[in-house]
Amino acid sequence: MMDLFAKAEIRHIKGSRTASAAANQVLTEQDFANAWAEITAWDGYAATPLVDLGSLASTLSISQILYKHEGPRFGLGSFKALGAAYAALRVLQREVSRQIGQGASLSSIRSGEHAEICSQITLVSATDGNHGRSLAWGCQRFGAPCRIYIHAEVSEGRAQAMRDLGAKVIRIDGDYDASVALARDEAEQNGWFVVSDTSWPGYSEPPRDVMAGYGVMTRETCESMDQAPTHIFLQGGVGGLAASVAAGLRQYWKDGAPRVVIVEPDLADCLYESAKAGRATTVAIAEETIMAGLSCGEPSQMAWEILEQEASDFLTIPDSIVAPTVRLLARPQGNDPVVEAGESAVAGLAALIAARQNPELSQALGLNAQSRVLLIGSEGITDPEIFNQIMAENDDG
Structure with a gap:
């Protein structure tokens, strides 16, 4: 199977970490x-596991691979549960406070004290699946109507999961970026509130809250470790996850923070192209990647501000090595535990495996026998049908 990774075309460009x-x-x-204090008080909160993939690390001739498995998060299947739901609560807090003319606490919104007002505040967003599911879940908890915009390639299973949480789902013919634009336009026309994980000029508070919520995952991870990893491989998308984790690691480990390697699909490489151009750069999505959660053509400006300074390397990977990586986690080597992961969760691991089959790339990334690599397994099985299809395939050829 490693032949698949050795043959994979991986593009690499150095960042300008400062x-x-x-x-x-x-x-x-x-x-x-603030996000930690609030989210850890929610019913159902529990830290997700940090899995040690010792056998795989030995196979790849590195010291350690730690994989933060977000599949169990609040029963929603992904790290997104930490972001959109918290940002939704903060939007409701700000609007309720405005309407009553005094500050409303997060706990008062959460407890239903302002249920009548919240029932009149519609929250909307575009999504590839996980962000919208988290927003729908948060709106259901906090009593606010929810509208979710999805693009043509979002699976029906993911759409139904959002409907099951009470959201009205609107499917468009275009891509993710088109669904973002429509959500913004219709929210503006109707007085609704956008809860997005990406920022744009004049819109920053909800994306900042989303990224702050992700910090719960980073803090759990850091507090589980007795030393900083040497590397972290972070999947791209609009950059919110990567920027939040990079910032959290910098704040926790200071000068000892790990080398940050950003990994994207070669079909949706807006952060790679941003690194090449030296500024946030939008790319056209000509073909959808299997990594649905990473199929984003326009980076978050706020996230890019962090990644431009924190990321040491940017990589792109082909779709061909994604399904084999999902299967490798589900059918592990040696004594490694079984991990059932979604397609977007494995980008970092896929890139790491491919890099270790390429001595020049390994050297460029500073990977060696002493490397301790942290990975964020951002989702579990968020669409069982897609997962079952992947598992039914094989790695021959």
């Missing part, structure tokens, strides 16, 4: 602390 101010200014320690 002594970062953005990691402490775009997302502050207080932003993360």
Whole structure:
């Protein structure tokens, strides 16, 4: 099977990592602390597992692979549960406070004290699946109507999961970026509130809250480790996950923070192209990647501010190595535990495996026998039909 990874075309460009101010200014320690205090108080909160893939690390001739498995998060299947639901609560807090003329606490929104007002505040977003599912779940918990915009390639299973949580789902013919544009336009026309994981000029508070919510995952991870990893491979998308984790690691480990490697599909490489151009750059999505959650052509400006300073490397990977990586986790080597992961969860691991089959790329990334690599397994099985199709395939050829 390793032949598949050895043959994979991996593009690499160096970042311009600097002594970062953005990691402490775009997302502050207080932003993360506030999100931690709120989310860890929610019913059903539990830290997700940090899995040690010792046998695979030995196969790849590195010291350690730690995989943060977000599949069990709040029963929603992904890390997104931490972001959209928390950002939704913060939007409701701000609007309720405006309407009653005084500050409303998060706990008062959560407890239903302002249920009548919340029932009149419609929250909307575009999604590839997981963000919308988290928003729908949050709206159901907090009593707000929810509208979710999805593009043509989002699976029906993911759409139904959002409907099951009470959301009205609107499917369009275009791609993810078109669904973002429609959500923004219709929200503006109707007085609804967008809860997006990507920022644009004049729109920053909800994306900042989304990224602050993701910090719960990073803090759990850091508090489970006795030393910093040497590397972290982070999947791209609009950049919100990667920027939040990079900022959280910088704040926790200071100068000892790990080398940040960004991984994207070669079919949706807006962060790679941003690194090439030296500024946030939008790319056209000509073909959808199997990594549905990473099929994004326009980076979040706020996320890019952090990644421009924190990321050391940017990689793109082909879809051909994604399904084999899903199967490798589900049918592990040696004594490694079984991990059932979604397609977007494995981008970092797929890139790591491919890099270790390529001595020149390994050297360029500073990977060696002493490397300790952290991976964020961002989702579990969020669409059982797709997962079953992947598992029914084989790695021959």
